[in-house]
Amino acid sequence: MSSSVDVHQIQTVSAADALAWHQVVAASMTHDLPGVPAPDPGQIHAQLTRPALGSHRLTWLATGADGTPAGVAGLRVFTSPGQEHLAELDLHVDPAHRRLGAGSLLLSAVVEACRTENRRSLVATAAADGPGEAFSERWGFRRALTLDHLLLRLVGSDETDRSDLLRIADAEHPGYRLTGWTGTVPDTLAAAFAAAKNAMNDMPVGDLDYGSVAWDADRVRAMAAVVADRGDTLLTVAAVHDDGTMAGYTEILIPQGAAPRVQQYDTAVVPEHRGHGLGLWVKAAMVRRLRAEYPGVIEIETDNADDNVHMLAVNHRLGFRSYRRTREFQLDVSAT
Known part of the structure; x- marks a missing residue:
């Protein structure tokens, strides 16, 4: 498989973008979180197109050399007083496209956006002892909280x-x-x-x-x-x-x-x-x-x-x- 990966920011989320996003998230969650239901396409579309309270959202899509969706990143930029320093990351890479640089390219784009948005803290969630945790630690994230589900x-x-x-x-x-x-x-x-x-x-x-x-x-x-x-x-x-x-x-x-x-x-x-x-x-x-x-x-x-x-x-x-x-x-x- 080619290691060529392209990352672009999505300015206006289309139905096709939402389907690509769902494809990546479903594959990622099935691999990393067995037993945890993935959002359906309608939920993904609503998540991407309906802003959360007190924030705005930035989104990126990574594709392989053949145009296949390889990874996605969403950044929730908080805007409420008391949280203007904060942004929250949601990043998924399809297991079939891992270790080809998609995750690192997406995260680089997210970090640059945080600087542009003047956000000093970026938070992310990962399954304990899973690949997302290892990825976060390689990038210099510090462990801040453990949640029991x-x-x-x-x-x-x-x-x-x-x-x-x-x-x-x-x-x-x-x-x-x-x-x-x-x-x-x-x-x-x-x-x-x-x-x-x-x-x-x-x-x-x-x-x-x-x-x-x-x-x-x-x-x-x-x-x-x-x-x-x-x-x-x-x-x-x-x-x-x-x-x-x-x-x-x-x-x-x-x-x-x-x-x-x-x-x-x-x-x-x-x-x-x-x-x-x-x-x-x-x-x-x-x-x-x-x-x-x-x-x-x-x-x-x-x-x-x-x-x-x-x-x-x-x-x-x-x-x-x-x-x-x-x-x-x-x-x-x-x-x-």
Whole structure:
């Protein structure tokens, strides 16, 4: 096979570009992450053409001598106050085209773009002990955080005990009530939800220089709009105190097409309301809601920093089981 690789930046993502991107990502994930479902072509197209909240995206495609897609790189450039130093990399190389320079050429283009965008920190995720980790370390990325990925089976022989979950979800928490919504938070709860969102800023992030974000009602509405615009569904269950404060919440993302595996988004309990079992309560109530409203959902995937002892304990109590690990890496762009 020829070692000739061409890398070009995609200015406007076409349907053909999205299909090429999907081809590379599916091959890469099948090889490196067996058992982890790859996004379908529609999800890839939405990811590439619908900007994430508080950022803009740059994309590159590497092709072989015959024009075959060999690798892809996406760069999310954060623009929110508190994260203007940061960019996040998503890089995949088709296993059939590895060790021919595609990954290095893509990363060189990304690093140069980070300098142009005046971003000092580039973060990337790779499967623990996999080829992506070795590649990152060769390029001078430092290991900043290890994440434990867990699955909760909702149906099948190893599903979590229904009666136990119902007991947790139905437990009384004097002074608190449960509420929930789909998509955008109701206006009456928007300010309280934004205040609770800020509790995520003390989430354990190891040595990762991820910055922090200040949430307000407009930002939580904008986040929900971004999710809806790409065809996904966002579910939220929250615990509200008698004084109107939102004490805690949990979010689940259902990918477009009602995929059998859904993703945990944020779960947080406001510091002054911790110690009352609210995190366990809202997550159990979310599982009950999923079973009632989305019977086609089979699994929930979540991840926690390996030093987030409290949330790991909550998830294990609910029946989540560890099944893989990833690592977050960070590159000091100014030092390269």
